[in-house]
Amino acid sequence: MKTRREFIKISSVGAGVAALGLHALDLKGLNWLNPDSSNEPASDEDMTPYPTYCEVCFWKCAAWVYVDKKGKIRKIIGNKNDPHSQGRMCPRGTGGLGMYYDNDRLKTPLIRETRPDGSQYFRKASWNEALDKVANKMKEVKEKYGPEAFGLFNHGTPGGHLEHLMRAYGSETNAEPAYANCRGPRSAAYYATFGAFIGSPECTDIRDTRCMVLIGSHIGENMHNSQVQEMSEAIDNNATIITVDPRFSTAASKSQYWLPIKPSTDLALLLAWIHVLIYEDIYNKDFVKKYTFGFEQLKAHVKDMTPEWAYGITTIEPDIIRNTAREMAGAAPAVVIHPGRHTVWYGDDTQRERAMAILTALLGAWGKRGSLYLPEAVHLPEYPQPEYPKPKWSWRDLPEGKFPLATMGITSELLKASIPRYKYKHQVKAWLVGGTNLPLSMPDKKLFKEAANSVEFIAVMDTMPMEVTGYADVVLPEATYLERYDFIRAAQNRVPNVALRMPAAKPRFKSKPAWWITKQIGERLGLHAYFNYDDYSEVIDWQFKKLGTSLEEMKKIGVKSFPRESGPLYIGEGEKFEFNTNTGKIELYSTDFADLGFDPLPNYKPHPEPPQNYYRLIYGRAPMHTFSRTSNNHFLWDLMKENSVWVNPKVASLWELKNDQKVWLKNQDGAITSFPVKVRITERIRWDSVYMVHGFGHSDKKLSRAYGRGASDEEMITKIAKDPIMGGEGMRGNFITFLKENPNKNRKEDKA
Numbered sequence: 001m002k003t004r005r006e007f008i009k010i011s012s013v014g015a016g017v018a019a020l021g022l023h024a025l026d027l028k029g030l031n032w033l034n035p036d037s038s039n040e041p042a043s044d045e046d047m048t049p050y051p052t053y054c055e056v057c058f059w060k061c062a063a064w065v066y067v068d069k070k071g072k073i074r075k076i077i078g079n080k081n082d083p084h085s086q087g088r089m090c091p092r093g094t095g096g097l098g099m100y101y102d103n104d105r106l107k108t109p110l111i112r113e114t115r116p117d118g119s120q121y122f123r124k125a126s127w128n129e130a131l132d133k134v135a136n137k138m139k140e141v142k143e144k145y146g147p148e149a150f151g152l153f154n155h156g157t158p159g160g161h162l163e164h165l166m167r168a169y170g171s172e173t174n175a176e177p178a179y180a181n182c183r184g185p186r187s188a189a190y191y192a193t194f195g196a197f198i199g200s201p202e203c204t205d206i207r208d209t210r211c212m213v214l215i216g217s218h219i220g221e222n223m224h225n226s227q228v229q230e231m232s233e234a235i236d237n238n239a240t241i242i243t244v245d246p247r248f249s250t251a252a253s254k255s256q257y258w259l260p261i262k263p264s265t266d267l268a269l270l271l272a273w274i275h276v277l278i279y280e281d282i283y284n285k286d287f288v289k290k291y292t293f294g295f296e297q298l299k300a301h302v303k304d305m306t307p308e309w310a311y312g313i314t315t316i317e318p319d320i321i322r323n324t325a326r327e328m329a330g331a332a333p334a335v336v337i338h339p340g341r342h343t344v345w346y347g348d349d350t351q352r353e354r355a356m357a358i359l360t361a362l363l364g365a366w367g368k369r370g371s372l373y374l375p376e377a378v379h380l381p382e383y384p385q386p387e388y389p390k391p392k393w394s395w396r397d398l399p400e401g402k403f404p405l406a407t408m409g410i411t412s413e414l415l416k417a418s419i420p421r422y423k424y425k426h427q428v429k430a431w432l433v434g435g436t437n438l439p440l441s442m443p444d445k446k447l448f449k450e451a452a453n454s455v456e457f458i459a460v461m462d463t464m465p466m467e468v469t470g471y472a473d474v475v476l477p478e479a480t481y482l483e484r485y486d487f488i489r490a491a492q493n494r495v496p497n498v499a500l501r502m503p504a505a506k507p508r509f510k511s512k513p514a515w516w517i518t519k520q521i522g523e524r525l526g527l528h529a530y531f532n533y534d535d536y537s538e539v540i541d542w543q544f545k546k547l548g549t550s551l552e553e554m555k556k557i558g559v560k561s562f563p564r565e566s567g568p569l570y571i572g573e574g575e576k577f578e579f580n581t582n583t584g585k586i587e588l589y590s591t592d593f594a595d596l597g598f599d600p601l602p603n604y605k606p607h608p609e610p611p612q613n614y615y616r617l618i619y620g621r622a623p624m625h626t627f628s629r630t631s632n633n634h635f636l637w638d639l640m641k642e643n644s645v646w647v648n649p650k651v652a653s654l655w656e657l658k659n660d661q662k663v664w665l666k667n668q669d670g671a672i673t674s675f676p677v678k679v680r681i682t683e684r685i686r687w688d689s690v691y692m693v694h695g696f697g698h699s700d701k702k703l704s705r706a707y708g709r710g711a712s713d714e715e716m717i718t719k720i721a722k723d724p725i726m727g728g729e730g731m732r733g734n735f736i737t738f739l740k741e742n743p744n745k746n747r748k749e750d751k752a
Helices: 027-033 097-101 127-144 156-169 177-194 225-236 266-279 285-291 295-301 307-314 318-331 349-362 411-417 445-454 467-471 514-524 536-546 551-557 591-595 649-655
Strands: 048-053 062-067 073-078 110-114 120-124 150-154 211-215 240-244 257-259 335-337 430-434 457-462 474-477 497-499 559-561 615-620 644-647 662-667 677-681 689-693 735-739
Touching: 048 551, 073 097, 110 127, 127 150, 127 430, 127 457, 127 474, 127 514, 150 156, 150 411, 156 430, 156 514, 177 349, 177 411, 211 318, 225 240, 240 318, 257 318, 266 295, 266 307, 266 318, 266 349, 285 349, 307 318, 318 335, 335 349, 411 445, 457 467, 536 551, 551 559, 644 649, 649 677
Parallel strands: 150 430, 211 240, 211 335, 240 257, 430 457, 457 474, 615 689, 644 677
Antiparallel strands: 048 062, 062 073, 110 120, 110 474, 497 559, 615 735, 644 689, 662 677, 662 735
């Protein structure tokens, strides 16, 4: 029996190209991808630089895009005035050209059709037809159910344009995986403790630190550009690096201390460190006395949480726990306890992050040089428009009282609200999706498929034929960041600054910028007052002029910094400083948590262990790839074509596995990877765990380089541990075993 919506591959349009066999990152390789350009080298003097900021990852480094006299993009280099990049680009940033030149890109709008036999396919459509179809469905949903029933999954700057459209339309039913599937626990924890969010880039003063502690944070592999550069400076300055990780990561290889902790026990280690600081009387007494609330409660709480207690849980020896705590205390306050980025692990993640925040406070490592500095961002003036209509309900109402400290929409809640059998009070009937590949970014793929099949309509805006486009009714091909104007970048940093993104080339094929797509839909909905411009450059020029600069000036400099207005970068000696908490102090004992019935002080609780012959799945990043979005980018694919599964030699011997042998993975719930993955035998992973880089195992053949390369860790994540405080999706409670024979030989084509 066929479902209403089949997952259909974009390649069924018939516009696919053969896989490219390039193996060079030089100019010759680039010109092969772009046959109209010359093989002759061009000097900087022969090219025109255009300012941009990168969209390959969320660090959004400012850069210059060099274009030759024939209009061909030749290279991307960092903007020296940018605090995000400091004039240098990471491999992903320099490889951004591959997004522009990728011939697998979405080329034209597509509309889903159904044949007489019930099978489905995509046909090419004009922009007018595709936009009319989206706008008409939005009108229909608004009339039948109210605008709130149209949900949005978004991420990055493209998602920001869609969010503007949806708010003007009357819907705030939105969610992005970057919150509940990534950084949400740290937001809730640090806000409850300090009354402030960590933000992005994180306010870590690594360049001046004397000690940095990384707890499952892989600087050097996640390539957060300025942090990687500052960590190199810190190492040169003989800072102590302490890395807590079941895997010997790149950061661990640069550390004085590597603590190969038993997975799921990090909170016990943190509590033991807190115990040592307090009971050895080596915490920052002046800072704690002046700025914190709840010290006596904390002291009593951790009395029995000794290093010996933690050793039985974490497998980290008591002497190592004591010595590392003393290293932190000796370096304080110039200590960075890195808050991490992807923090959804075991379901108690907000409490783990709370322990990290408490440790930071005991060391006096907040608002001090070499610790966590006080960031500031430019406040952008709002372009004139009417107030957004107030929706009758929004993402805040979907959990119906659950997850009271959530500050953004929770992806799984929006999915469940799309499925009638969950009987949510508020039902979602249609989706817009932009900037996020849900099948590879969402845990519990069955939930996503059921939700996608339950809604009446899905429109997807993307640059590439990612898996999510196969579930769409309308596909809208977006221009890459090198081909469009966009929002002004005004992220927080040591110094407030703004950066310009402008087109360095015309959009390839029939792709269009997100601002144009949303404006066209908005006009069809009668929302002209919210899109009162002909080109988005008018908006940013108006904003720049209000800030005392202009679009013309920004085209020449790319980045502009401004004086701080909120006060100094660090808390001064003797200075009175109030925190945005209930008590006006750093809350070691959280009054918010206590009021809501949560533990006001973190407690360690055991987590499930792997079944016999199963191993905990740990996943992470690689410096040349961002999630699943770059795995088809030729320049980055050339650096890493597929992932592997890291296996400890003891386990490999038990299973008689060989290096580069291909295996399929099966998890505790019987889920099996669609594609095999190569084995990497290494001492760099504990025997009770395996490790994979996230973002591989693409199932759409239109991704001619990425299709079938490696395995998807998301297919193995079927068990979720919900964080009761803010709704985080804890994903590291899944366990895998190995299959040497192909279990998919007789499996039918996957349907939604």
